[in-house]
Amino acid sequence: MATVAGTLARPANVGVWSWVTTVDHKRIGVLYGITAFSFLLWGGVQALLIRTQLAVPNGTVIDAERFNQLFTMHALTMIFLAVMPLGAAFFNFLTPLMIGARDVAFPRLNALSYWVYLGGGLLLTSSFFWDAPSAGWFNYTPLSNETYTADMGIDFYVVGLLILGTSSLMAALNFCVTIINMRAPGLTMMRLPVFVWMTLIISFLLVLALPPLTVGLIQLLFDRNWETNFFVAEQGGDPILWQHLFWVFGHPEVYILILPAMGIVSEVLPVFSRKPLFGYPAVVFAGVAIAFLGWAVWAHHMFTTGMGTVPRTVFAANTMVIAVPTGIKIFNWIGTLYGGSIRFNTAMLFSVAFIVTFTIGGISGVMHASPPVDSQHQDSYFVVAHIHYVLFGGAVMGIFSGIYYWFPKMTGRFLGEGLGKMHFWLMFIGLNMTFFPMHFLGLAGMPRRIYTYDQGLDWGFWNMFATIGSFVIGISIIVFVWNFFRSMQQPKTAPDNPWDAATLEWATSSPPPEHDFDVVPTVRARDPLWHDRDHNIERPEPTGEHIHMPPPSYYPILMASGVLLMGLGPLSHLALTALGAVVVVYSIWGWALEPTD
Amino acid sequence: MRATRLGLTFRRGRRLLPIVALVLLIGLFAGCGAPQSTTEIAGDYNDAVWGPYRMVLILAGVVFVVVLVLTLGFSIWFRERPGRVAQQIHGNTRLEVIWTLIPVAIVAMIAIPTFDALFKISDDPPADALKIEAIGHQWWFEFRYLDDNGETILTTANELHLPEGRAAAVALRTEDVIHSFWVPAIAGKVDMVPGHDNNITFTPTKARPEPYLGQCAELCGLSHANMRFRVFVHAPDDFDSWLEDQQQEAATPTGDLAAQGEEIFLQSACIGCHTVRGTSAQGVIGPDLTHVGSRTTIASGVLENNAANLERWIHNSVDVKPGSKMPPQGASAGGALTDDQIEAISAYLLSLR
Numbered sequence: 035m036a037t038v039a040g041t042l043a044r045p046a047n048v049g050v051w052s053w054v055t056t057v058d059h060k061r062i063g064v065l066y067g068i069t070a071f072s073f074l075l076w077g078g079v080q081a082l083l084i085r086t087q088l089a090v091p092n093g094t095v096i097d098a099e100r101f102n103q104l105f106t107m108h109a110l111t112m113i114f115l116a117v118m119p120l121g122a123a124f125f126n127f128l129t130p131l132m133i134g135a136r137d138v139a140f141p142r143l144n145a146l147s148y149w150v151y152l153g154g155g156l157l158l159t160s161s162f163f164w165d166a167p168s169a170g171w172f173n174y175t176p177l178s179n180e181t182y183t184a185d186m187g188i189d190f191y192v193v194g195l196l197i198l199g200t201s202s203l204m205a206a207l208n209f210c211v212t213i214i215n216m217r218a219p220g221l222t223m224m225r226l227p228v229f230v231w232m233t234l235i236i237s238f239l240l241v242l243a244l245p246p247l248t249v250g251l252i253q254l255l256f257d258r259n260w261e262t263n264f265f266v267a268e269q270g271g272d273p274i275l276w277q278h279l280f281w282v283f284g285h286p287e288v289y290i291l292i293l294p295a296m297g298i299v300s301e302v303l304p305v306f307s308r309k310p311l312f313g314y315p316a317v318v319f320a321g322v323a324i325a326f327l328g329w330a331v332w333a334h335h336m337f338t339t340g341m342g343t344v345p346r347t348v349f350a351a352n353t354m355v356i357a358v359p360t361g362i363k364i365f366n367w368i369g370t371l372y373g374g375s376i377r378f379n380t381a382m383l384f385s386v387a388f389i390v391t392f393t394i395g396g397i398s399g400v401m402h403a404s405p406p407v408d409s410q411h412q413d414s415y416f417v418v419a420h421i422h423y424v425l426f427g428g429a430v431m432g433i434f435s436g437i438y439y440w441f442p443k444m445t446g447r448f449l450g451e452g453l454g455k456m457h458f459w460l461m462f463i464g465l466n467m468t469f470f471p472m473h474f475l476g477l478a479g480m481p482r483r484i485y486t487y488d489q490g491l492d493w494g495f496w497n498m499f500a501t502i503g504s505f506v507i508g509i510s511i512i513v514f515v516w517n518f519f520r521s522m523q524q525p526k527t528a529p530d531n532p533w534d535a536a537t538l539e540w541a542t543s544s545p546p547p548e549h550d551f552d553v554v555p556t557v558r559a560r561d562p563l564w565h566d567r568d569h570n571i572e573r574p575e576p577t578g579e580h581i582h583m584p585p586p587s588y589y590p591i592l593m594a595s596g597v598l599l600m601g602l603g604p605l606s607h608l609a610l611t612a613l614g615a616v617v618v619v620y621s622i623w624g625w626a627l628e629p630t631d
Numbered sequence: 632m633r634a635t636r637l638g639l640t641f642r643r644g645r646r647l648l649p650i651v652a653l654v655l656l657i658g659l660f661a662g663c664g665a666p667q668s669t670t671e672i673a674g675d676y677n678d679a680v681w682g683p684y685r686m687v688l689i690l691a692g693v694v695f696v697v698v699l700v701l702t703l704g705f706s707i708w709f710r711e712r713p714g715r716v717a718q719q720i721h722g723n724t725r726l727e728v729i730w731t732l733i734p735v736a737i738v739a740m741i742a743i744p745t746f747d748a749l750f751k752i753s754d755d756p757p758a759d760a761l762k763i764e765a766i767g768h769q770w771w772f773e774f775r776y777l778d779d780n781g782e783t784i785l786t787t788a789n790e791l792h793l794p795e796g797r798a799a800a801v802a803l804r805t806e807d808v809i810h811s812f813w814v815p816a817i818a819g820k821v822d823m824v825p826g827h828d829n830n831i832t833f834t835p836t837k838a839r840p841e842p843y844l845g846q847c848a849e850l851c852g853l854s855h856a857n858m859r860f861r862v863f864v865h866a867p868d869d870f871d872s873w874l875e876d877q878q879q880e881a882a883t884p885t886g887d888l889a890a891q892g893e894e895i896f897l898q899s900a901c902i903g904c905h906t907v908r909g910t911s912a913q914g915v916i917g918p919d920l921t922h923v924g925s926r927t928t929i930a931s932g933v934l935e936n937n938a939a940n941l942e943r944w945i946h947n948s949v950d951v952k953p954g955s956k957m958p959p960q961g962a963s964a965g966g967a968l969t970d971d972q973i974e975a976i977s978a979y980l981l982s983l984r
Contacts, residue, residue: 340830368702
């Protein structure tokens with residue numbers, strides 16, 4: 035193991051350091067999962083504080099300043115620190131296993147993505163110790179300009195999102211390359227598991243969506259700190275430019291959040307219905323169509339900004355068209371249930387409930403695709419109901435389905451079914467109690483992002499109802515966490531394929547060895563394990579040849595700390611940015627010259 | 632075993648269904664009855680909105696029921712039972728074509744009334760429209776009535792008075808950040824954006840003594856929640872006399888306390904920001920107070936307009952409205968006015984009818 039002078043040797047693969055320096059996609063997936071779930075809990079606490087303040091008219095629990103910070107940080111935490119990385123946890127852990135590979139294309143880059151995400155997440159969250167961002171997650175100028183929000187909150191927002199964007203971009207490129215290049219023999223694109231297809235689609239979405247956001251963030255950073263005027267109307271700039279840049283990213287972002295859940299549901303429904311996914315090609319192409327059309331609808335977030343009639347017509351039509359591929363997916367999932375022999379365990383309950391709750395969010399989306407209707411919905415609680423049915427009823431329900439489904443593969447243990455069902459029913463009831471009444475509040479004229487409202491507006495009853503519902507969700511999460519810790523104390527009894535599932539990750543041990551597969555599997559059909567089962571094809575015996583796996587490395591976490599230092603510069607002293615750049619450059623040098631074994 | 636337990640749950644669920652349906656109906660009803668409701672139609676704009684809205688609501692309901700019934704029905708019917716073997720169906724092209732075409736048809740049914748309504752609400756204002764400029768400030772609304780040449784004939788704040796049956800062409804401007812102008816019963820919202828000449832045209836259709844409630848709908852900072860306004864719709868004659876009254880200069884206070892209040896008012900910091908036409912108070916930063924006594928609320932719809940609330944507001948407005956740009960005036964809050972002086976000023980302001 036020859037080390038070039040000045041670079042670091044490969045670390046040993048034991049103890050805590052083995053986690054810090056790991057490049058194993060499964061361990062990185064676990065790190066993503068635990069970190070993102072912790073952020074999910076924190077985002078949930080923020081939500082409960084918001085709901086507590088709004089439970090009664092003229093509430094006095096939280097003041098206006100803290101409230102604005104809480105709803106801003108709730109959105110940022112849930113979107114960027116919880117739901118996106120939970121998707122990343124699944125596709126990190128599962129993608130190589132599902133395509134019959136031994137790791138991702140760039141294992142060290144994968145570790146770097148995680149550590150950069152952790153740094154960005156901690157930086158954004160630490161803003162609560164100084165000034166948390168308070169201009170909403172969409173952070174419209176001029177409210178987010180230095181003139182109207184002088185405190186550092188917006189700078190935390192800008193720097194935090196720039197760092198998190200870097201992380202997502204690296205992960206996305208990694209998974210594009212991995213899925214296209216590293217599939218097992220016989221695994222053609224039209225045999226890919228739907229979850230892997232959705233991972234590929236969101237990877238492309240991320241690669242294309244993050245640049246406009248990055249451009250906007252840097253312009254805003256310069257407007258705030260170095261007196262440029264990209265968004266300052268009085269000096270010839272335009273605040274609407276920010277809205278375009280933000281939503282060109284922001285709308286595809288919605289699909290980035292929901293498509294992994296759609297992928298999970300497309301895996302779970304067939305397995306527990308004991309039959310193949312209904313209309314596989316249609317589900318795949320519908321996913322591609324949603325992602326493609328997703329680029330032509332961003333301005334529906336801006337229908338009330340005074341856009342002309344023609345652009346509103348075009349963006350309305352484009353938005354409505356998305357209902358078509360979405361409808362195809364929903365009916366194909368329902369078609370998957372038809373004629374099955376359905377096993378209702380917790381994973382399946384979450385997936386079946388997903389169909390219904392996601393449909394509610396999908397339908398209300400079509401409602402405000404109509405600009406006249408949107409002129410009443412925009413920035414009202416109706417939209418709060420809509421996004422939560424999509425992101426909670428959709429993304430989060432799908433993610434929990436995935437957790438129950440893949441838990442035996444990830445840990446070798448089963449999550450308790452009794453507690454699991456309790457978790458499901460509490461969460462399902464709580465989510466509908468919390469978010470359905472928000473439709474009524476929107477119709478009754480309640481705007482979003484208000485920290486208080488008057489007695490006489492008749493909004494009190496449903497707000498109280500929603501608050502009670504939110505605490506039911508909170509209890510369901512406690513049940514889940516309890517279930518998790520209880521299950522982790524059980525012996526590892528999970529067999530390779532406990533659910534009689536069809537995809538390759540179930541063709542190795544639970545949990546899988548570091549090298550994933552003793553022998554790289556060969557794929558002969560779309561549902562490979564069912565094909566092999568029905569044709570009595572045995573798994574090949576290991577040949578005992580040496581399997582080369584990428585060794586751990588110090589450089590990902592080192593470089594991530596450099597990136598974090600660079601980000602801290604605009605928040606404190608630019609010297610830190612220079613120092614961070616030095617660390618990054620050193621890391622690139624050492625990374626390039628690192629010995630391969 | 633598991634399936635049975637779940638079956639029980641579903642059966643219980645079936646009994647719950649009427650209750651859930653009842654709750655939904657009550658909810659919709661509550662949505663309709665609320666004072667700031669979008670479902671009450673008191674303007675041609677909102678009337679146009681409800682064209683596609685009704686269609687969308689009905690179709691949404693139908694699609695939801697179909698999805699719910701199919702999902703629940705298949706879940707119950709096809710659940711695991713002894714002897715049941717799953718049918719290995721991979722798809723069905725005819726069915727899939729059908730359920731591609733159904734959303735296409737639904738979308739078309741929504742699109743047509745949508746575009747019809749969109750062009751209705753985007754029409755240019757008629758020549759005889761009442762011209763108004765609405766200006767958003769952190770955190771209140773300024774309203775200016777303009778003559779045919781675009782000259783301001785009246786400046787007021789937070790309470791907009793309009794005649795029934797005549798189009799109002801409202802130019803939407805902002806003094807600072809983005810705000811949004813929204814009176815749910817009369818019209819949908821349009822934003823006030825720096826550097827953009829936005830406008831909205833609508834015709835109020837129902838005169839009534841109670842105001843229609845409006846509220847800023849775009850996050851505009853600390854007191855976004857406290858940026859409310861009211862729209863009074865009058866019969867045309869009543870509107871004309873209101874406009875005439877409001878154009879008068881401020882009345883000379885009659886009572887002792889009010890007269891004393893005027894004196895203090897004109898010598899205090901108040902006049903730096905507020906105008907009272909007919910006096911030396913000509914500030915333009917805060918709301919015009921010439922006829923503040925005739926308004927039903929103060930602090931942009933947050934407080935009822937009475938002596939106690941005026942005193943509270945003048946004493947320390949930040950206490951009522953976080954971030955308020957009006958500095959505290961009460962001595963105990965760091966200002967220059969004693970409680971007696973504030974009492975006199977509020978009596979003066981109430982006399983400005």
